[in-house]
Structure formats: structure tokens, C-alpha cells
Amino acid sequence: MDAINIKQLAAKLNLSTSTVSRAFRGHSDINKETKERILAMAKELNYQPNHLASNMREKRSKTIAVIVPEIANNFFSQVIRGIEGVAREKDYHVLIYVTDDNYEKEVAYITHLNSGRADGVIMSVSGEANDHQYLKKLKSKRMPLVFFDRVYEDIDTAKITTNDYESSFDATEHLIKAGCKKIAYLVVNKNLSIGKTRMNGYIDALKKHGLPYVDEYVIDCSNDYEANSLILKEAFKILKPDGVFASVERLAFSTYYVSYELGIKIPEDLKVISFSSLEIAPLLNPSLSTITQPAFDMGVKSAKILFRAMESGGDFSESDNLILNSKLIQRRSSGG
Amino acid sequence: MDAINIKQLAAKLNLSTSTVSRAFRGHSDINKETKERILAMAKELNYQPNHLASNMREKRSKTIAVIVPEIANNFFSQVIRGIEGVAREKDYHVLIYVTDDNYEKEVAYITHLNSGRADGVIMSVSGEANDHQYLKKLKSKRMPLVFFDRVYEDIDTAKITTNDYESSFDATEHLIKAGCKKIAYLVVNKNLSIGKTRMNGYIDALKKHGLPYVDEYVIDCSNDYEANSLILKEAFKILKPDGVFASVERLAFSTYYVSYELGIKIPEDLKVISFSSLEIAPLLNPSLSTITQPAFDMGVKSAKILFRAMESGGDFSESDNLILNSKLIQRRSSGG
């Protein structure tokens, strides 16, 4: 009762394996009747060509790998949904790898992919460490790589990002116009390119409006809820900011929790805006002002660019560096 | 500069492919020095055994498939995270398939998996249609299948679910004790086993407390936000429920939006409780009372059971039907 193979099927039909193979590959030179006979019998015996074998023969896996820092996160899950949809259309399969922002895992995944498991990679980087040699190996193996959102600048490959600098500038300016004088910038990893870019927008907006840039107002958080809670509690007590710009959704949530706890009223005492892909931002208490990235669309575009590269031999062009626009949506948390 | 293979590597070293192969498989009979020489050269040439080939040889893919109705959803993304973690430990890879609650896609995915792409499947079903023949084929191919959360009762395989009946009973009772007399039950697909089970809990709780069961109070919704908004608006206007029990997170969100719009005050005019895995339920306006399923844990357990089955030849035992407990967390939306 085990899986049947092409040989057995051919035997049952008194045909050669080539003919059977042809029936499945939409080949030209095959008698219509024979083909039908084959497909009918295949159905009856529940035969399907073995992918492992045919992929090996054709030297491709019909699979793409998606590497993300986390998955239980609105932004990434929406991106993945976008990627999955495109892959499905192309009849490709999607492997998921979660790095938990861990550099070693990232290296390990990429390294293991160097072995025929995937034909291409879409990834949002962990941002730890500075040695990106392991990624260059992909290139030498002609395995196209697309970065989205969090990228390594020193790797020359397609990058799908959003206009982080402008958005951050706008968000900060938005808080200033709402009357904030002491705006805290919440970040998870200052060294990550994305953290830097967003911070520059913040700094330049302060400058433009003649507000001083104060180092302490840049609050370096972690990926851990508990830890962030402590960090923010301390910071809020000491600095007493009247505005918070969270560079990551999670930090906005922590801001809410801490504010509840300390009796800080949003938006009266503290105005908040955050990068976020949360679809229910309007349902929060108070509704959260957001800079919303086109997550789903980023997934779709990343996948399309990857497929184009795979179809054309693995090369990218300058036009494969896309910068999409995020949307600033003002809600109650920033005084709207 | 293309990928190198074992033959070329062996040639460079003046060794046979067998010896090189042994170096990679931790085989006993190999000279330590030779092994080191091989590994060093492999590193230099960036050689890695081709998975497609070795998997084919060993007749397994070291891959599991995860099929879910949707992915941009807290419950499913947390389950996936759990699965992914276990898979990683076992050095397995994870394929993701999204059905969008579409029966045809479900059938298509399952059918295509009958071909060596995966060694096992974890799935939460779409629940459309009643012909589950296609799943039986998996069994004949010795491909273990684990259902989680949404299952087909007529398929004899491992099932990881939660105590939906009891949770629903408790949730309904909770609303009754909070003073509700006219409780609406919101459901997406009445015919899905999960919808039925949860509804039974609702019905029995009404009975126990002497409240009439009224057909109109069971409100059949869809997966579309817009459509649900209309359905609920109509229903709320006509039925004027004082309690809502949402069998799915999404419907609680719609309830909030509609209530805002109609000026219905939660919890004063309407008390709400919902199945939900939302980590920020406390931040909603008002904070949402939830029945929270142990999503991450369900993922972990599903994966572990699948691996045990794969390791032991594909069979499940009665003890592989797990029923985990959800937690009822009372918050402001139900009057807490």
C-alpha cells in the first residue's frame, strides 16, 4: 500500500516510463488516448510523480524560503501572506524560518539553504553582528535573495523597504505640532539600519522645529515584554516625556501598559504614535495613531521580484530596489 | 562557480565519493585525518551535500507541511511559532500552506503533498464540504496527519483541540451571571465542528439558567469584514442583544466597530466575550474578556505528536487525541 512509482504504473499499463512521464508533463508527442489511459490509471492508483526525484533531475526545488525575525507579529504575518499568495500562483512552495532575532540561527538557516532546498530566499534580517559573508555564498550559488524591511546595506541584492526616514520625520513632526516638547524615541536595536534611519527622521524633525536632541530621550529597549516594562517605567518617571514615538509596534503596547500602570493619561499627558500594522489600532484605548507599512504589498512585491530574478537567471537590476510608502494615520493617542 | 558536488570534491581529494560521504554522515569507519582533510576542503570549496539527492535516497524529505485557513491571525501565527520551534529542534523544515477557508485549495494542497514533499502534515481544516476522501489517501501513503483546533471528526487521526464545549458553556454562563438576558452567539461557519461544539455550550448554558434559546440570536457571519459589519448592524438594531458571545476573535472586533458606530456602550448596554488569542486584549477599549486558547502550546504539542508518529512508522494511538484547556479571562467588556 506504499506510494507507487512511475515504473510500476508503466508496468500496469504495458507502457514505458517515458510515455507515462510525458503524460504528466504536457508533452507534445503523445497520443491523446494513451494519455487519458495513463491519467485515469494514475488516478485510480493514486499515483503522483515524486517531487524529490523530479526536482533533483531538474535541479530546482520549486520552493522559496522565507526568513523572518518573528512570526507572531502583524507585520510579518501579513508579509508572509502576501508572499504565500504569489508563490501559490506560481505553483511554488514556501518554507518558513524564524530567527528570533538571533544571528546564529540566521547564519545556520542560510548556510543550510545552500543545498538545493530552495530556489530563492526572501528575508528580513536579524541585524545582529556585522559579518555578512555567509550571505555572499548564496550569490555564488546563484540563489537570488530579496531583503524586505530590515536589510543589510552592504549586501548587493534586491531590497524592498518603506520610506522610513520620511515617515519618522512626519511622525515626529506630527507630535510636535500636537504640542509635544519632550519626545521620547523608543527603539529595539539602535544599530539596525532600520533603527538608525527612523531615528534620523526623528532627529531631523526635532531640529527643524528648534527642539533640542537629548540622548536620554532615545530609549533602547529589548524584545522582552517584562524588561521593556521596567525600562519604560523608569524612563517615564525620570524623563516625563509628553510624546512617545515608538519605532516598533510592540513598544507602543508597552507604552500603553506602563501608562495605565503609572496613571499617565494618553493623549492628555502623553501623546503616542507608532510604527504598526495592527488592523485593530482603532479599537485600542485610546485608538492608536500609526505609521502603517504596506505589509501585504511588501510581501507581494518581494515575491514578484524574487520570481523575476529566478526566472531570469538570478540577477537583479537597480529597479529591484523598491521603496514603498507608509501611511500616517492619526488617531486619538496623539490627540486626534 | 556553481554548486559543487560530491564527485568533484572527491576528485580534488583523490578519494572516492564513498569516503567523502562517510565524512559527512558521522560514520564509524573513517580515518580521523582523512575526515578532517575532507571537511576542510569542503569548507574551502563551500560544498554541502545536496538535500534533494540525499532525501531521495533516504525516501524522506525532513519536511513537514502546515496547512492553515489563514496566517495573519494571532491564533494561527502563534500555533505556527510553536510548530516551527519543535521542527527546528528536530532539524526539520516547515512548509506553510494557507487555504483562505477554501475547500478546493485544501484538497489541492493535500493532494500535492502525496509526492514526497513532506513527511507529515499538521492542519486546521477549512470545514467546507463533507467529502474527506482526499485525506484518506494520506493514510495509505503512510503520511501522518495531525489536526488541531478545527478537525474533521470522521477522519481517524490525531487531534489536538481545546475544551470548546466547556469554555463556551462557561463564557455564556459568565454573561448570564453578569446580568445578560438576550445573548447573541456569533459564528462564522455553523457547520464546522468547532462552531457546533461551541454553540452547544452556549445552548446548554442558556438552558441551565432557564433562558430561552432563540434561533435569531445565533448570527451567522462571514470572513469578510464589510459583510459582517452589515450583518451585525442589522442584527443589533433588531434584536437588541445585551450580551454577545463571539466564537471567533474577528467577530468580537466587528462587534466593537459596530457598537462604536451605533453608539452602543460596552459593557453598559452590551457585554462582550470572545474566543481570542490577542495578546493585547487588555488594551482594547474596553478591554476584552476572552477565552484564550493555548495556541503556542497547541503548536508544540501538535508537532511533538506528529514527530512521534513519523518516528514510529506513522501510527497514532488514542493518547494522541489531546484536549487542552482554554482560559476564561474576565475583563471590562463583560462588566469586569
Added chain:
DNA sequence: TTGTAGGCGTTATCAT
């Protein structure tokens, strides 16, 4: 239109 045969890259078996 169909069949024959070789090879994709790896590994286990058997021999040396």
C-alpha cells in the same frame, strides 16, 4: 507516437 538508456547527487552494500 513510443521505447531505450543514461544520468541527476547521494548513500548503503559489498568487496578489497
Added chain:
DNA sequence: ATGATAACGCCTACAA
């Protein structure tokens, strides 16, 4: 300890 060889299941160039 190492090497030669066959086999995994499929596909295609070539032959008939």
C-alpha cells in the same frame, strides 16, 4: 579504512 557499484524515481536525448 577505502573503493566500486547499484539504486532511489524521474526526465530527456536519441533511437526506432
